[in-house]
Amino acid sequence: MPHFRFELIHQSKKSRARVGRIHTPHGIIETPNFVAVGTNGTPKALDTITTAALDLQLMFCNTYHLLLQPGPEIISQAGGLHKFMNWHRPLITDSGGFQVFSLAQGTVSDELKSRGQKSYSGSVLKITEEGVLFRSYRNGDQILLTPESSIQTQKALGADIIIPLDELPAYSISPSQLRRSLDRTHRWERRSLDEHRKDIRKQAMYAVIHGGVNPELRKLSCEYLTSLPFDGFAIGGSLGKNHAEMFEMLNLMMPYLPNDKPNHLLGIGDLKSVERCLELGIDTMDSSHPTRCARHGLAFTATGGIKILQSTSRTNFNPIDPTCHCFTCQNYQVAYLHHLLKASELTAYTLLTIHNIHFMVQLFSHYRSQIRLDFL
Amino acid sequence: MPHFRFELIHQSKKSRARVGRIHTPHGIIETPNFVAVGTNGTPKALDTITTAALDLQLMFCNTYHLLLQPGPEIISQAGGLHKFMNWHRPLITDSGGFQVFSLAQGTVSDELKSRGQKSYSGSVLKITEEGVLFRSYRNGDQILLTPESSIQTQKALGADIIIPLDELPAYSISPSQLRRSLDRTHRWERRSLDEHRKDIRKQAMYAVIHGGVNPELRKLSCEYLTSLPFDGFAIGGSLGKNHAEMFEMLNLMMPYLPNDKPNHLLGIGDLKSVERCLELGIDTMDSSHPTRCARHGLAFTATGGIKILQSTSRTNFNPIDPTCHCFTCQNYQVAYLHHLLKASELTAYTLLTIHNIHFMVQLFSHYRSQIRLDFL
Numbered sequence: 001m002p003h004f005r006f007e008l009i010h011q012s013k014k015s016r017a018r019v020g021r022i023h024t025p026h027g028i029i030e031t032p033n034f035v036a037v038g039t040n041g042t043p044k045a046l047d048t049i050t051t052a053a054l055d056l057q058l059m060f061c062n063t064y065h066l067l068l069q070p071g072p073e074i075i076s077q078a079g080g081l082h083k084f085m086n087w088h089r090p091l092i093t094d095s096g097g098f099q100v101f102s103l104a105q106g107t108v109s110d111e112l113k114s115r116g117q118k119s120y121s122g123s124v125l126k127i128t129e130e131g132v133l134f135r136s137y138r139n140g141d142q143i144l145l146t147p148e149s150s151i152q153t154q155k156a157l158g159a160d161i162i163i164p165l166d167e168l169p170a171y172s173i174s175p176s177q178l179r180r181s182l183d184r185t186h187r188w189e190r191r192s193l194d195e196h197r198k199d200i201r202k203q204a205m206y207a208v209i210h211g212g213v214n215p216e217l218r219k220l221s222c223e224y225l226t227s228l229p230f231d232g233f234a235i236g237g238s239l240g241k242n243h244a245e246m247f248e249m250l251n252l253m254m255p256y257l258p259n260d261k262p263n264h265l266l267g268i269g270d271l272k273s274v275e276r277c278l279e280l281g282i283d284t285m286d287s288s289h290p291t292r293c294a295r296h297g298l299a300f301t302a303t304g305g306i307k308i309l310q311s312t313s314r315t316n317f318n319p320i321d322p323t324c325h326c327f328t329c330q331n332y333q334v335a336y337l338h339h340l341l342k343a344s345e346l347t348a349y350t351l352l353t354i355h356n357i358h359f360m361v362q363l364f365s366h367y368r369s370q371i372r373l374d375f376l
Numbered sequence: 377m378p379h380f381r382f383e384l385i386h387q388s389k390k391s392r393a394r395v396g397r398i399h400t401p402h403g404i405i406e407t408p409n410f411v412a413v414g415t416n417g418t419p420k421a422l423d424t425i426t427t428a429a430l431d432l433q434l435m436f437c438n439t440y441h442l443l444l445q446p447g448p449e450i451i452s453q454a455g456g457l458h459k460f461m462n463w464h465r466p467l468i469t470d471s472g473g474f475q476v477f478s479l480a481q482g483t484v485s486d487e488l489k490s491r492g493q494k495s496y497s498g499s500v501l502k503i504t505e506e507g508v509l510f511r512s513y514r515n516g517d518q519i520l521l522t523p524e525s526s527i528q529t530q531k532a533l534g535a536d537i538i539i540p541l542d543e544l545p546a547y548s549i550s551p552s553q554l555r556r557s558l559d560r561t562h563r564w565e566r567r568s569l570d571e572h573r574k575d576i577r578k579q580a581m582y583a584v585i586h587g588g589v590n591p592e593l594r595k596l597s598c599e600y601l602t603s604l605p606f607d608g609f610a611i612g613g614s615l616g617k618n619h620a621e622m623f624e625m626l627n628l629m630m631p632y633l634p635n636d637k638p639n640h641l642l643g644i645g646d647l648k649s650v651e652r653c654l655e656l657g658i659d660t661m662d663s664s665h666p667t668r669c670a671r672h673g674l675a676f677t678a679t680g681g682i683k684i685l686q687s688t689s690r691t692n693f694n695p696i697d698p699t700c701h702c703f704t705c706q707n708y709q710v711a712y713l714h715h716l717l718k719a720s721e722l723t724a725y726t727l728l729t730i731h732n733i734h735f736m737v738q739l740f741s742h743y744r745s746q747i748r749l750d751f752l
Contacts, residue, residue, distance in 0.1 A: 040719040041712070047723050049707055070690065070715040078693055078711055086707050314446065317454055331425055331462050335454055336417070339446040343416040346722050347423050 004204035016281035024160040035286035064099035072156035080158035091159040101168035147191035164192030204231035222256030294352035326358035380580035392657035411662035440475035448532035456534035467535035477544035523567035540568030580607035598632035670728035689714040702734035
């Protein structure tokens with residue numbers, strides 16, 4: 001048996017939605033599925049044992065953060081990232097490139113506000129064909145991140161799925177700049193793949209499709225990257241400035257991806273996006289949105305959510321959702337969560353994070369059932 | 377059976393140390409025992425279910441904080457503090473006085489530095505025979521805390537053990553001021569007891585012994601308060617400026633307290649104090665020290681503790697204590713905790729808090745065995 005394979009179980013008759021299983025050295029990921037973000041090797045405000053008990057099947061850790069602290073040597077000495085975190089389910093790491101570029105650029109909306117006047121600032125020092133030179137936010141060290149060094153770092157971490165180095169182009173660059181960026185990204189991804197294939201170590205590598213908001217370049221990126229022996233395909237870069245643009249671009253791109261390999265949508269997981277993305281054929285999607293919302297007091301529910309800090313929560317002596325089976329809903333009332341949050345008790349962040357991750361895991365399980373019935 | 381009683385099980389032949397059981401409407405407290413602080417209705421960085429699983433038997437909540445937020449009406453509507461917190465073991469609340477005075481005064485060491493020049497500042501507006509008028513740190517409201525209002529608030533909260541209102545005298549006041557403060561405290565405690573006895577509601581009330589660092593006044597306070605029908609005796613106020621002075625004062629006072637009632641040492645629970653306090657006959661002691669140390673990265677061990685942030689922790693791939701059975705030691709290594717703490721991950725605070733509370737609970741269990749064998 002190969003160390004990594006995608007098993008297509010059901011293709012919906014109603015949409016591109018599909019149910020499958022990704023087999024990895026650390027177990028199965030049922031798809032479609034939600035991928036929680038554990039930037040520094042843990043979901044924020046939660047431990048990995050509790051997270052596994054919530055039946056989360058895939059966690060996304062950030063190579064950028066783990067490279068700077070504690071560093072790949074420490075994690076390697078600990079026996080790899082799974083052992084270091086005490087998380088024995090599938091893991092995915094990114095290349096580190098996204099954070100290097102995005103921390104320098106800010107968000108798309110920051111960019112739109114600056115009308116494209118903003119250039120790389122702060123931490124990115126130089127981008128060359130070799131790679132990207134940046135300054136560590138931890139100690140000021142200059143670090144050169146190349147396709148080869150990113151993969152070597154990801155080999156030390158040992159996640160089940162790894163990601164090649166890409167360049168994250170700014171949202172508002174010119175078409176010719178975007179094309180040059182895409183070509184470089186393709187060369188970097190190819191070098192990443194070559195580096196990976198020298199010593200596979202039972203890891204799988206997903207390419208990252210780029211091309212920004214340009215349909216032609218997106219098609220080109222799909223065609224080029226699917227011609228290479230990647231194990232799956234992640235969708236990265238800016239897909240537009242709103243949900244409608246993102247859905248349109250995904251609708252255009254998804255047919256170019258092979259049916260027999262898994263795909264992943266990078267950094268998207270807000271409640272408004274999930275259903276439509278699954279209809280378009282997305283297998284997995286990662287997002288820090290549910291855990292960030294938790295820490296800001298938004299508890300997810302089928303009807304959108306409860307703002308725990310709003311004044312009506314003060315005397316709401318019911319659980320967030322009386323039908324929810326999570327630890328938080330089984331044990332605590334909204335009024336108590338409201339009080340803890342107002343008192344800035346860390347306990348509130350943990351309890352709401354448990355609820356929101358449980359909600360996402362259950363939501364995707366529900367969608368898998370729906371797709372099997374061709375309801376989605 | 378009375379709703380509250382103290383059962384003396386063993387009196388050490390070697391010291392004043394003793395083993396007993398306090399029977400309360402929410403179960404038994406084995407003594408001597410550690411009392412964790414849950415200021416706002418939860419131990420910091422921990423939930424009440426996990427805390428119960430650590431076998432903590434008594435939690436100390438602060439009336440001052442709960443009075444200001446969420447307020448006694450909300451807690452009463454929720455069915456009382458036990459239900460609100462989902463903690464169904466014994467609870468103790470204080471009067472609110474300690475925080476009103478101590479937040480205005482600062483610590484004893486602050487006071488020593490200011491050489492007695494510091495007067496009440498900020499939140500305390502006026503102290504009269506009626507009570508103390510203070511300003512809420514939450515919304516600026518003026519609130520009059522009287523013996524009667526403190527007890528009414530504690531009735532709404534519904535803890536198993538409640539505390540009468542006292543005045544916390546500054547460490548460095550004159551002997552005549554200290555005497556006047558003690559007399560007022562005695563009158564306030566008497567009024568608190570009267571208010572309590574109008575409607576006992578299965579609550580027990582512990583007096584608070586005062587008298588500052590004056591042995592004669594401490595003796596007087598013991599004699600007066602033990603002449604009233606309190607259910608137990610807490611030791612409050614300043615006992616000196618170091619451990620030696622505190623032990624000397626406790627050695628002097630403890631013989632004045634009745635053997636057939638439980639006692640409690642307020643706000644002391646650092647590792648240096650515990651053993652000697654138990655030898656002097658202390659039954660329970662509360663402290664935020666273990667949970668605060670946890671959040672600052674000190675993990676308790678039999679040999680003092682491990683500073684998780686120190687550089688040697690970086691490559692320490694062992695648990696905090698290989699013989700410890702807590703969730704944290706069973707699942708995580710010091711190197712991982714070091715990494716999480718350096719990355720400011722809230723998860724680290726929770727994991728270290730679990731370890732330190734487990735450590736304190738086990739430590740007191742160990743001392744109970746030692747006392748039963750007359751080794752302490």
